[in-house]
Amino acid sequence: MTKASLFAATAALLITSALAHGNITSPAARLPGPAMKAACGPDAIAAVQADGTTPLEDVPTTGAGPNCNVGLCRGAQFADNKDRVSTFTAGQVVDMKAILPIPHEGPMNVSIVDTKTNTLMGPPLIEFESYADENLAVLPANNTAFSVKVPAMPAGMCAVAGQCVMQWHWVGTAAQQTYQSCVDFVMAPAGAAGAAPPAAAPPAPIAPKPPVAPVRFMFEVR
Numbered sequence: 001m002t003k004a005s006l007f008a009a010t011a012a013l014l015i016t017s018a019l020a021h022g023n024i025t026s027p028a029a030r031l032p033g034p035a036m037k038a039a040c041g042p043d044a045i046a047a048v049q050a051d052g053t054t055p056l057e058d059v060p061t062t063g064a065g066p067n068c069n070v071g072l073c074r075g076a077q078f079a080d081n082k083d084r085v086s087t088f089t090a091g092q093v094v095d096m097k098a099i100l101p102i103p104h105e106g107p108m109n110v111s112i113v114d115t116k117t118n119t120l121m122g123p124p125l126i127e128f129e130s131y132a133d134e135n136l137a138v139l140p141a142n143n144t145a146f147s148v149k150v151p152a153m154p155a156g157m158c159a160v161a162g163q164c165v166m167q168w169h170w171v172g173t174a175a176q177q178t179y180q181s182c183v184d185f186v187m188a189p190a191g192a193a194g195a196a197p198p199a200a201a202p203p204a205p206i207a208p209k210p211p212v213a214p215v216r217f218m219f220e221v222r
């Protein structure tokens with residue numbers, strides 16, 4: 001690459017970075033703060049503070065340490081968001097709102113992510129094969145306002161703030177850009193207001209096993 005074309009590419013990148021793309025505005029989503037600055041470096045924090053909708057590809061990792069993962073919540077840290085944690089109950093319908101100032105067509109999903117391992121906990125809560133299609137005259141209303149249903153989870157899962165996020169993850173396929181916003185949440189403890197009532201019966205002692213042979217026989221095809 002010549003110096004001139006390198007300069008042009010850099011200038012184009014800077015212009016692109018200055019343009020807003022999208023993020024989640026409700027429920028409260030993770031914001032950058034001092035913990036992200038410490039983990040990901042001053043260049044990263046400057047980029048996301050300049051444009052809170054920027055793709056994670058435009059977040060410089062020049063000053064990133066081992067605790068920075070721009071591929072999870074675009075590097076935003078729980079430590080900066082302890083006062084922005086939602087409490088959900090199993091079966092609750094959560095209304096989510098997004099802004100999409102610059103749409104780029106591609107898939108989107110909202111999934112529960114285990115922040116420690118950055119793995120998805122179960123199937124997506126909502127999924128679009130084609131989202132934010134800039135070729136449409138008007139984006140479908142459900143691109144910026146949609147609902148997800150909180151699944152039932154085993155006791156203790158997502159019980160502690162910081163463990164789980166609801167991550168909005170959108171990929172602009174042709175743009176080759178990824179956008180993420182994370183809603184920190186905890187599951188309300190069983191029996192809490194709004195939560196499912198605790199089971200009436202105490203856990204049953206280990207019952208004698210019902211005869212299995214007839215059941216097995218029913219499904220055995222020979």
Ligand SMILES: *[C@@H]1O[C@H](CO)[C@@H](O)[C@H](O)[C@H]1NC(C)=O
Nearest residue numbers: 023024029030051052053181
């Ligand atoms: C979304 O982007 C706007 C505009 O840059 C910013 O003010 C806001 O803090 C961002 N919100 C999140 C959750 O990233």
Ligand SMILES: *[C@@H]1O[C@H](CO)[C@@H](O)[C@H](O)[C@H]1NC(C)=O
Nearest residue numbers: 107108109111113124167169
């Ligand atoms: C859904 O989002 C996750 C990140 O939260 C991503 O790893 C996964 O590839 C996405 N799934 C699809 C089908 O796009």
Ligand SMILES: *[C@@H]1O[C@H](CO)[C@@H](O)[C@H](O)[C@H]1NC(C)=O
Nearest residue numbers: 126127128140141142143146
């Ligand atoms: C979004 O709305 C469109 C109609 O405008 C519908 O075809 C599509 O199935 C909806 N997508 C989801 C994931 O709800």
Ligand SMILES: [Cu+2]
Nearest residue numbers: 102104175177
């Ligand atoms: Cu773009």
